[in-house]
């Protein structure tokens with residue numbers, strides 16, 4: 258591509274099918290629409306919004322609501338256009354040319370992408386063969402190379418494994434660099450595993466959260482970081498002004514203030530996850546234990562296209578040249594559609 262920096266030669270323009278029909282189980286979104294009460298709230302307030310003015314660049318009301326929900330100080334929170342923007346901002350704020358970034362593999366693809374875009378050097382640490390974290394291998398890399406940044410996706414996308422809190426603490430103690438614990442899917446863990454309560458103890462910890470999953474606001478694009486004030490200042494130093502539009506700020510503030518509604522939906526997903534996992538196992542597919550709103554599994558490649566023909570969309574991902582599949586947990590009806598289709602295809 259003309260003009261593209263040499264360093265970016267492996268990158269391709271990002272594309273993702275915009276699906277609005279069928280059984281959409283490929284992007285780990287919430288299958289539940291936002292509550293009618295939120296839609297009504299947006300309608301009531303839309304006339305009051307001063308759209309001719311810029312939005313509150315500090316997202317003050319939203320940050321106040323988040324800090325209240327997690328019992329942290331407002332200055333320990335910042336918001337981004339999805340947690341994607343915050344991953345980018347963190348790396349932009351601290352990486353010098355070729356600084357090293359520890360990235361477990363497979364994990365969320367944007368860690369490597371933003372590392373590259375910010376001139377860093379990713380060090381991939383493979384998960385074990387059962388797709389759980391290889392904590393010893395991670396510790397060894399930390400001791401030997403002291404990467405500037407370490408990513409821990411907890412629960413991990415796409416495999417659903419988790420890292421216990423004690424191990425995260427061991428890594429925080431071992432590392433001189435920043436440890437980013439991405440809790441995009443924490444609401445779906447069987448037990449609370451958040452390390453937000455540790456932010457006052459470790460000045461190298463940043464926790465990322467998002468409204469795109471359990472909070473059903475993927476379309477609004479909003480995520481947040483919680484950390485000690487010094488690290489929040491670091492992110493805010495490079496964060497673009499006015500990043501969150503006023504509609505998003507309004508919707509997300511309502512959502513966090515009514516979080517019990519979304520937590521109840523997350524519980525439904527957790528119980529459906531067990532149902533879908535059992536169903537997949539009964540059909541003979543190899544699944545991996547998941548603490549998230551999706552299941553990582555092995556299946557023959559033909560199923561992917563056959564499901565697509567029936568407008569059932571799941572995600573295919575290659576790891577070391579072998580294809581694996583990630584299926585998002587849907588509503589009970591959607592999960593039934595999936596399992597019935599697979600049963601028919603098995604015949």
Ligand SMILES: Cc1ncc(COP(=O)(O)O)c(C=O)c1O
Pocket residue numbers: 284285338339340341342365410414439441442466467468469475478479480
């Ligand atoms: C682990 C993880 N972190 C972050 C994100 C990005 O979320 P957001 O929509 O907040 O940018 C995703 C999205 O799929 C994800 O899987």
